Amino acid sequence: MRAITAAFGLIGAALLAGCTRSPEARAEDARTKLASWQATRQLLDEQRARGALPEQYVRQVIRAVEEGRSQALAKLRAASGP
Numbered sequence: 001m002r003a004i005t006a007a008f009g010l011i012g013a014a015l016l017a018g019c020t021r022s023p024e025a026r027a028e029d030a031r032t033k034l035a036s037w038q039a040t041r042q043l044l045d046e047q048r049a050r051g052a053l054p055e056q057y058v059r060q061v062i063r064a065v066e067e068g069r070s071q072a073l074a075k076l077r078a079a080s081g082p
Contacts, residue, residue: 023079030076037068 021029044061047053 023081027076027079030072030079033072034069034076037065037072041065 040061044053044058044065048058
């Protein structure tokens with residue numbers, strides 16, 4: 001029982017720590033994610049041009065990149081304020 005209580009305490013502390021990050025830290029995290037998605041798309045385009053990837057996979061990754069970029073941009077805007 002103590003282990004379960006301790007685990008919930010650690011999870012709660014981790015969630016609270018994530019909520020209290022500074023706007024600058026959240027913006028930097030969003031910029032890092034944007035750069036990662038850009039690199040993913042660039043690699044995808046290179047491999048696609050070589051004919052190394054099936055089109056269905058390419059379409060799936062493009063959707064994931066667009067969704068990830070959209071989420072990261074929203075987080076960047078939120079961190080930057082009104």
